[in-house]
Amino acid sequence: MTPGEFDIIRTYFTRPIQHSKTTRLSVGDDAAILRTPAGYDMAIAVDTLNAGVHFPLDTNPDDIGWKSLAVNLSDMAAMGATPAWFTLALSLPTVDAAWLEAFANGLFDLADRYQLDLIGGDTTRGPLSISIQIGGWVKRDMYLSRRGAQPGDRIYVSGTLGDAALALQLITTANSAVTEIDQQAVRQRLNRPTPRIELGQALVGIASACIDISDGLAADLGHILASSGCGARLSLTALPCSAELLRIETEQLRQLDHVLYGGDDYELCFTVPSQRVATFEQQCRQQQWPVSAIGEITTEPGLWLVNTAGIAERIAPQGYQHFVTKD
Amino acid sequence: MTPGEFDIIRTYFTRPIQHSKTTRLSVGDDAAILRTPAGYDMAIAVDTLNAGVHFPLDTNPDDIGWKSLAVNLSDMAAMGATPAWFTLALSLPTVDAAWLEAFANGLFDLADRYQLDLIGGDTTRGPLSISIQIGGWVKRDMYLSRRGAQPGDRIYVSGTLGDAALALQLITTANSAVTEIDQQAVRQRLNRPTPRIELGQALVGIASACIDISDGLAADLGHILASSGCGARLSLTALPCSAELLRIETEQLRQLDHVLYGGDDYELCFTVPSQRVATFEQQCRQQQWPVSAIGEITTEPGLWLVNTAGIAERIAPQGYQHFVTKD
Numbered sequence: 298m299t300p301g302e303f304d305i306i307r308t309y310f311t312r313p314i315q316h317s318k319t320t321r322l323s324v325g326d327d328a329a330i331l332r333t334p335a336g337y338d339m340a341i342a343v344d345t346l347n348a349g350v351h352f353p354l355d356t357n358p359d360d361i362g363w364k365s366l367a368v369n370l371s372d373m374a375a376m377g378a379t380p381a382w383f384t385l386a387l388s389l390p391t392v393d394a395a396w397l398e399a400f401a402n403g404l405f406d407l408a409d410r411y412q413l414d415l416i417g418g419d420t421t422r423g424p425l426s427i428s429i430q431i432g433g434w435v436k437r438d439m440y441l442s443r444r445g446a447q448p449g450d451r452i453y454v455s456g457t458l459g460d461a462a463l464a465l466q467l468i469t470t471a472n473s474a475v476t477e478i479d480q481q482a483v484r485q486r487l488n489r490p491t492p493r494i495e496l497g498q499a500l501v502g503i504a505s506a507c508i509d510i511s512d513g514l515a516a517d518l519g520h521i522l523a524s525s526g527c528g529a530r531l532s533l534t535a536l537p538c539s540a541e542l543l544r545i546e547t548e549q550l551r552q553l554d555h556v557l558y559g560g561d562d563y564e565l566c567f568t569v570p571s572q573r574v575a576t577f578e579q580q581c582r583q584q585q586w587p588v589s590a591i592g593e594i595t596t597e598p599g600l601w602l603v604n605t606a607g608i609a610e611r612i613a614p615q616g617y618q619h620f621v622t623k624d
Numbered sequence: 625m626t627p628g629e630f631d632i633i634r635t636y637f638t639r640p641i642q643h644s645k646t647t648r649l650s651v652g653d654d655a656a657i658l659r660t661p662a663g664y665d666m667a668i669a670v671d672t673l674n675a676g677v678h679f680p681l682d683t684n685p686d687d688i689g690w691k692s693l694a695v696n697l698s699d700m701a702a703m704g705a706t707p708a709w710f711t712l713a714l715s716l717p718t719v720d721a722a723w724l725e726a727f728a729n730g731l732f733d734l735a736d737r738y739q740l741d742l743i744g745g746d747t748t749r750g751p752l753s754i755s756i757q758i759g760g761w762v763k764r765d766m767y768l769s770r771r772g773a774q775p776g777d778r779i780y781v782s783g784t785l786g787d788a789a790l791a792l793q794l795i796t797t798a799n800s801a802v803t804e805i806d807q808q809a810v811r812q813r814l815n816r817p818t819p820r821i822e823l824g825q826a827l828v829g830i831a832s833a834c835i836d837i838s839d840g841l842a843a844d845l846g847h848i849l850a851s852s853g854c855g856a857r858l859s860l861t862a863l864p865c866s867a868e869l870l871r872i873e874t875e876q877l878r879q880l881d882h883v884l885y886g887g888d889d890y891e892l893c894f895t896v897p898s899q900r901v902a903t904f905e906q907q908c909r910q911q912q913w914p915v916s917a918i919g920e921i922t923t924e925p926g927l928w929l930v931n932t933a934g935i936a937e938r939i940a941p942q943g944y945q946h947f948v949t950k951d
Binding site for chain 1: 652653654660666667668670702745748751757762769835851
């Protein structure tokens, strides 16, 4: 007999509750039972990865496991939450022991770094799809949201932008001029994004608004602007990109395209009120946080990019959106 | 332009928080923020429905919406929890406004009956799949689980069993002898199951173990037996089935097959310690709860069915399992 769903759950996904004293009941019942620590609220997010849509079909299963959780952890980072647990809804076309083992390895590799418990899930037959729900803790009402940016706030992003989109492009369009080392570096950004959990937590009480960049800087900063009811001016020269991106993509306009519209980077974009900027930037230097100031929130609506000549050009707050096709 | 995921979320799935004062932040940010009421724990469950696996491809979208939530509510019922919120991870192959509207109607029809808020989700492109995560409240440590059944406990089920499996059979194998009324009655059981929320809540402090019947009585009672480390004897004549099932399926062995092994009924199976049985059964009469005593928990392992002649036959604790195929 092929192993059934209960064998799969037992073999690959059942582990003793290791990390959290807040989990009262875990995998193996109709629901998990959780206790919220006194003085805390719970943050809840869900993200789905579908084969062929969110990752190329031939992606290594351990990378799929890692990334499925990473994109959810990134939502916790964007809220300034401390992740605590997750559930896994896994649809599989067939049972492939080697695939499942590698997937679970990648998943728990990342889970263990953040001391997360898998507290439940559902294993079903269907086209390959991974839907993870994550929960974490924030001190009462002390969370980051997309609202709250004010004119005059400085805009920051963590890390570098556009690498993941570039990696995806290299998969579909081979480029023999690219060195193996550079190719691996950007592919790592696509397949094994590092959620900015510690930075997100540190931003609580400092940032006025925060979002993680999953659809591209223009689109995700656009969400902050829409939620906060304001506009923004970005400085072209301040946009951070990696040495690999500059080497692989030498044409400036295409570099900019990746940086502004490329999704899947899972960096944070956030705003800091001007009166906190000096202290925050000092803290960044002390803690060696990889953040770049890229512009300023404005009263004037819209998203504007200021070039080296000081000329501002309006850019569309768009990025990857499921279903959108230009008819 | 085809509407994008953000249009879909705005048009069909964004509603003001109507019901719960515990939801601090809802749809439209990177995560929802929830406050647990003082003295309560949170129950969390997730269930996925895949097209062609969990429902026939031509199922009405409003029924799919209803059922996607109903199967999750049933998990809350099995825990004795009061459902409070849910998230929706929806994968769609294309954007079909009529489908989405009907799906949302069925979903919110049921959500409103239990005053549930949709607090977040993810809308992606992919084969049709609905993954709902549900959360609810239980008083601290006052929940029902699969463990806790003891020898001598009486075993009960709610409602009638086997109707949903019979409806599925009628879809694949037409039977002209079946009246339209009977066909509709059992199809309603398949497409619009009624989660036993109120009964589940009433069982807290009474039942020693509880599970909802999604994979079939034999399989799900089998989970209680495995978790509680005991066996059970069921009485053949006590197994409750509907008038429709008796009319449509006249062969006794096939009736039994549906009742024991048919999934998707979403009734509750639970055990009550002998010293509480008299009070509980009085309560059932007063409240007109539709429950049937079907057997007893035993020290002897295994699941046994006692026929009218008093002869016990061992039955396999099996039911529908994803992936299991007999090679």
